Amino acid sequence: MGSSPPPFSDIGKKARDLLTKDYNFDHKFTLLLPNSDGMGLTATGLKRDQIFIGDISTLYKSGKTTVDVKIDTYSNVSTKVTVTDILPTTKATLSFRVPDHKSGKLDVQYFHPHAAIDSSIGLHPSPLLEFSAAIGSKNCSLGGDVGFDTTSASFTKYNAGISLNKSDFSAALMLTDKGQALKASYVHSLDPLNETMVAAEMTHKFSTSENSFTIGSSHVLDPVTLMKTRFSDKGKAAMLFQRQWRPKSLVTLSAEYDSKAIDSSPKIGLAIALKP
Template identity: 25%
Template sequence: MSQIPPSFGDLGKSARDLFDKEYEFGKVKLGLKTKTESGVEFETNGSHDLEKNRTSGNLKTKIKFPDYGVTFSESWNTNSELNTELAYEPCSIDGLKLTLNSSFLPSSGNKSAQFKTNYKRDYVNVDTDVDLQMTGPIFRGATVFQYNGWYGGYQVGYNTSNAKLTANNVAVGYQGADFTVNTKLADIADCQTSVFHKASDKTEVGLSTRYNLQTSNVSLGLATKYTLNDGAILKAKVNNQGQIGMAYTQSLRTGVKLNLSCLVEGRNINAGGHKLGMAIDFES
């Protein structure tokens, strides 16, 4: 097992993916990924929101220069927003990654930039981000330590424009060979716990709980994923609000994947509010 811990943002990711991925409620999506012989990657995504009757899309291009450790990405969306990312992983410093993100919206003239650093080695993973805002930079930093499966992490954010903390989060947990337990306390008010268990090669189970210390609100969810013999994926989830979600993903042929999902409001079967979703992905 790798001794390199995940970044703070990826703690509990296995359980979150069971609840979030492959669910496209209320949307019709189309995606296309392709790669040229020279290694340039293109990704196009389009989405139509059935509830808001709104269509959006984006085009992303990624170019890698492996000899120099450089990756450049550029994306446009239907809001005419241009986003760029320049990532550099120096060969001389193993585990270090430097990233510069920028965003420009011509209609309003808004510009933003973010500089990110990540350094990961055995037992430690460190992130630092700086958002360069017109009103003043926003700093964020996070560190995760791991030893023999046990890990602990802390994340802090500070806004210089109003001299206030934007994040004050603590996480602890254990990552085993086939299960992960993660507990996070966000802003000393929101306690989140997740459990992920890979029961077999075909079955995964996840549990998620959330308790707000200030409002005493409680949420509870259970999710599962089962891989059929033909490679199709069946997912289901339910929460204490009576919402039942289901998703089915099937590979129609090489490079073509179909996803169907639905959300049933269990407490309001007759009142409606149920949602359907569909996504088709092409990859070559």
């Protein structure tokens, strides 16, 4: 599995992570309480404007089985059961949410030395079917995904992409939005330790001939401090400052300024992740 191509959903992921991961313009607090016997408890709170949203989740691991149960402030109970190696190099996940009786879904992943396949089906009379596949290797892969709604007998999505990954750069080209948009992304490391990286993403919409782009950077200031920047053609500039003040405990400060929204103030967000 080490030389297998990444799943189709990972095509372009390195650039997306650099440009979007950990940016948060609300107030978020996460408390993780691990346990040596395979259980863990995570509490998350999010304050967005005047609305507070929270959830508590527990994770239990035993052998090849993982059970994740989450309860949110709206009394929804989400459960995910994952079993690995039912067959060699496969992973099956059953998920559902109470009280939504139509939320049940079965997802099966299969990894081959030259292919990664992911299929899912909704567990109700008129399910949504999804299938994705990538072929090649961890350095170069080609793939696509498709979604089909059996209720309306129509395709909900179909995308295709190709990626090239090396130790110092990663590039991806994707046809998205049912063939209506072309997206190219690139991330490059400027040093052998990947302490300074730059990324760019560009999208072209065929229907309107509209182009958009985002560029960003990531720099490790020291072993416990990370700084990121992001700029877009929409006139938005963002910065992130993240510091690990103890092992796996992070404080992240994000800010974004929209130069075209002159009547609004910059967005500022704070996220604290605490692991005792």
